[in-house]
Amino acid sequence: MLALIAIGLPAVVMAVLWEKLFFDKIGNGRRHFIEYVCSVLIINVLDLLVVNYVARSSGNLIHKITEYSDFALKYICLSCLFAVGIPYLCRFWKDYVSISIDRTGHSRELPYRWMAVIYAIVLFGLNLVRVFDNNFWGDEAYSIRLAKMSAGEMIQTTAGDVHPPLYYLLLIGAHRLSGGQSWAYHMASILPYGILMVFIMTVIWKRFGKTTALFMVTFASIMNTAVTYNVEVRMYSLAALLMLLAYYGFYLIIVNGKAGAYIFFVLASLGAAYTHYYAMMSVAFFYLALLVMVITKRIKLWKMLAVYLATIIGYMPWFLTMVSTFKRTSEGFWMTGIPKVKDCLSYLFASNKAWYSYMMLALTIVLIIGAVVYEKRVVMIARRTGRIEIRLAEPSAKMRDMSFWLLWGMIAVFGTIVVGEAISVMIRPAFITRYLYPVVAVIWLVFSVAVSRFRHIRKIAAPILLIVTLAVCLPRYVSTCKTERELDRRCKATHEFMEANIGDGDVMLTNVSHLNWTVLSYYMPDVAHTLISAGYEGFEQDVTYWLLWSGDLSESDMDWLDAVGYAATEVYHAGYIGGNNVHIYQMEKEEDVEKEQDAETERDIKGEI
Structure with missing residues (x-):
């Protein structure tokens, strides 16, 4: 029954949409039947291509749908995506795409917009297909722990941690809507990324043009950092969206100064500040820029003061918690190292090719400096009597709005690095x-x-840079996907072994801090666990203990076990769970082991007799 629903039901949706979008009159039964059969074939052929060549899952389709509910849910979701997407894409093609042939020049005109939309959808899909796993490392498991709390409990808990609560509220919503499905936790990060893609393809495209939009959707989808945080169950995808919206709000203040621009800027800035403290720090540079705008008479003083006051009032409910967090962090924090400045700079255009990261950063700096120098007429280039003349001149009094905005974007980026390094030092x-x-x-x-x-230069340079970006980043994306699939497979196998063998009354002992902190609470919520080191002696009678160790037991570990009267037998080698390699050992009292060995010897002797 489930297989029939998964294979046949989405096709009904597609057939209905097809009838609605392409036919004015209600068709007869024969046309409906043909539409339905074609929909079944199209959807399931595409599904099979994705399952076999993207997800790398083989085997009997009907069996997998019937026996594995997670697979069935994924298959139905993918079918529904095709069922809705294909009719609307076809309608979009019919309404907005035209191919005309000029007989004189034999030229073809293909609208850039629909090609860019398809490109963006493909990039989004590359990230969306990665949400269907159940492999969460320590920080992600911590996020999930908070998602299972009430809003009040979550706020109290995160107030004692180091992050504001906005993302966790979104995650609580995802948890409650899905009933705690693992893919839903990823969706709390995919959703902001999806909103960002829509914002780029609409607002950014309209305001700054197709070149800007194409670069942005590429960076936001396949840069190394984007590939990580678009699906990771942490707040970075949401913080990036709100940060970009705040920067765009700052642009609106510069170019038109309407009340709506100020309101938009304040709301986006508050959202960023309620998501991550370093996002708040970055936004603070835009508030500093408002002061500069008052000094240079770009905006009026009362508008700046109104923005400052509204922001202070909006952040007041969390202000004392933030102060307490900063004080607690200054007295003790888990970090011990300070990132090198070069690592921070290469992170801005992170890739597995260092030359690319530094090249893109250098180009950004050169382009901004060049724009400022040219617009302020510090350097003037002219062609006279067949010769190129370069003249130095006094700079003009006022920088243009666009250059001012771009320059403060750079200041916010480098200022965040400087402040972060300074605090750490x-x-x-x-x-x-x-x-x-x-x-x-x-x-x-x-x-x-x-x-x-x-x-x-953009007609030549932009396509080249875009192709270089794809050539550098796509191989890393493919490698990441393969690694994620393999780790998810190992995590699933390890988890299944643990569920089958470790009972609710047992105790897990581990020397991996993240396992004890959050990971084991997520995967084995009903089993007690403790972080230990060699020398632990808190054993109880009639309790079965398991060791989840980071590697093979060392000689000192074996000496410790002998001292406490236990023996350990490795029952699962080279497992993987929650971002950590583990070796699983079952612990037994040495006297029990000796009794078992004696009994086995006695059975062998009787067998020989």
């Missing part, structure tokens, strides 16, 4: 490169806009 380490991800979206937009502004 002067107080204590409290900064790692991933905290830059929210503001990375800003430098991507800065680069994309800067390239599109140089009209004479």
Whole structure:
């Protein structure tokens, strides 16, 4: 029955949409039957292609749908996506795509917009297909723990941690709507990424042009950092979206100064500040820019004060918690190292090719400096009597709006790095490169806009840079997908073994901190677990103990077991769960082992007699 629903029901949706979108009159039964049969064939052929060549899942389709509910749900979701998407794409093609042939020049005209939309959908799909796993590392498992709480409990818990609550509220919604499905936790990160893609293909395209939009959807989809955080169950995807919206709101303030621009900027800035503290720090540079705009008479003083006051009022409910967090962090935090400046700079255009990362950053800086120098007329280039003349001049009094906006985007990016490094050096380490991800979206937009502004070079340079970006990043994406599938397979196998063999009354002992912190609570919620090291002696009678060790037992580990009167037998070698390699050992009292060995010897002797 489930197989019939999965294979046949989405086709009904597609047939109905096809009838609605392409026919004015209600058709007869024969046409409906043909539409339905074609829909069944199209949807399931595409599904099989995805299952076999993207998900790399082989075997009997009907059996997998019937026996595995997770697979059935994924298959139905994919079928529904095709059922809805294909009719609307065909309608879009019919209404907006035209191919005309000019007989004089034999030229073809293909609208850029629909090609870019398809390109963006493909990029989004590359990330969407990665949400169907159940492999969560320690920080993700912590997010899921908070998602299972009430909103009040979550706020109290995260107030004692180091992150604001907005993302966790979104995650609570995903948890409750899905009933705790693993894919739904990923959707809390995919959703902001999807909104970002729509924003780019609509607002950014309209405001800054197709070149900017194409670069942005590419960066936001296949950059190394984007591939990670578009699906990771953490707040970085949401923070990047809100950070970019705040930067765009700052642009609106510069170019038109309407009340709506100020409101939009304040709301986006507050959203970023309620999502991540380093996003708040990055947004603060735009507030500093407002002060500069008052000094240079770009905006009026009362508007700046109104923005400041509204932001203070909006953040007041969390302000004391933030102060307490900063104080607690200054006294003690888990970080011990400070990232190198070069690592922070390469992170802005992160890839597995260092030359690409530094090249893109250098191009961004050169383009911004070139734009500012040219617009302020510091350098003037002219062609006179067949010769090219370069003249130096006094800079003009006022920078143009676009250059001012791009320059402050760069200041926010580099300022965040400087402040993070300074805090870590002067107080204590409290900064790692991933905290830059929210503001990375800003430098991507800065680069994309800067390239599109140089009209004479963008027709050649932009396609080349886009192709280079795809050539550098796509192989890493493919490698990441293969690694994720393999790790998810290992995690599933390890988890199934643990569920089958470790009972609710047993106790798991581990020397891996993340396993004890959050991971085991997610995968084995009803089994007690403890973080230990060699020398632990808190054993109880009549309790079965299991060791989840980071590697093979060392000689010192064996000596410790002998001292406490236990023997350990490895029952699962080279397992993997929650981002950690584990070796699973079952512990037994040595006297029990000796009795079992004696009994086995006695049975052997009797067998020989």
